Amino acid sequence: MSLTDFFTDLFNPDLAFLPKALAVAVMSSIVCGVVGTYVVLRGMAFIGDAVAHAVFPGLAVAFVVSGNLVLGGTIAGVLTAVLVAVFSQNRRLKEDSIIGIFFAAAFALGIVIISRAPGHAGSLQQFLFGSITGIPDSDLYVVGGTALFVLLAVFSLHKEFVTISLDRESARALGLRVFWLDLALYVLVTLAVVISVQTIGNILVLALLVTPAAAARLLTDRLGIMMILAPLIGALSAFLGLYISWSWDFPAGGTIVLVLTVVFLAAWAFSPHQGVLARWPARRASRSVGAADPLSSELVS
């Protein structure tokens, strides 16, 4: 299918779900790209994964009682984030162990809850791997509103998030409430995850948080540019992924994630300063200098 045909389908009234899916995918990619910048820079990928799984019981409850999915997922995600933050105060157990316990428990609870719903196998697959056909109009507004709120919150708390990311002890000495700021960030990650789950699925949503920001990190040493590049990479990959998925009848979530992975690999290889190809001549030069003079290899590095 050509790009023109794809655009024609986007404006076809009989395929109204397609532009809705594209809008949700692009909006959630932008939000995940911005929030994911902090996730990547703070090494929070595991907690991002935990939150992604933790929203599942909330989504399941909302689905079973025909409630609002975004609200249900947010409550479950925030509750898990609070539990992780509180239990992590016990220094005998490291935070990753607590996260491992609660995200598995939350996901298990979600599976138990969804198993009580009639026709749960289809619903489960929809939650786990995403679906572009089942997005109601109301969700479009909820996702748009939530995306706007998350972006506003991130930009309002940007300097606080940067300060606690750089050095937590100094942040405390400056009077910042590190615990509450961590919690605020977890809530924003949760919201970004919840609005992304519908198109990309619960299992793969971590890629939307981590991959664009990681690719952007390879391309720049400037935080501001990274926060522009990450959502841009996410949004373009979401568009391209949806186009490929529509053209070849692939699952949307999986295709978007594969496109993101290709972009990441391209950044890893071709990044102007940190890319493998850019560093290769320098490595060769240092090896040859090192071979000539054992001391000079240290000087070069």
Place this chain on the structure above:
Amino acid sequence: MTVALQAGDVAVELGGRRVLDGIGLDVRRGELVALIGPNGAGKTTLLRTMLGLQRPAAGRVLVDGCLVRPGRAAIGYVPQRHEFAWDFPISVANAVATGLTGRLGLFRRPDVAAWEAVADALDRVQLTGLAHRPVGQLSGGQRQRVLVARALASRPSALLLDEPCAGLDMPTQELLGLLFADLAREGRAVLMTTHDLLGAIDRADRLVLLNRTIIAAGPPGELVGDPAPWAVTFGAGPDSALARMLKAAA
């Protein structure tokens, strides 16, 4: 000289164990005080208590005559270098600006006055030329100066430095020692923990020997001549390298 930092009979307990006891310490404006002791002596805990990050089990800490509270007191804090995320994609100037985050308050961006304070702090540590360089590209000595500039950005009356010279080569230690002495001469109270005994003897106005409590305190000239408190502080015998070093320094 006015007392900027004052610890009055401070005791600190961690996990039910008393790690500091009976600490009485004044640091005056214009004075560089070096806190010396073995690993586990409680140096960093004392700094955290002076910052208001650790609640004392007994006694109190005053900063400019007021009870210390994080973010309220005029203290600049320089943590150990490894505490800072040097791989974070941020420029030197922006890293220094984070020293003003608490003072600016929520939802406020740094204004012209804030950027002027950042420029002054960078100028003070001679990093103006590197203001736009990513922090990850700096050497160890430059990184230490970034942390000092960040602490200076809020124009504090007291500076607390946690092992600022650890892991640096001798010329860089020398340069930083001069900088800390100058920062004190400009009217700040400077308290630093250090394992660099020679540097402390050379630069500090006063040495404080700490091991759970203050063993001895005084000008370097006085303390270096008496090996007894050093032996108590470090548990070192008369034939130890420390004793020989003190003899040479005296």
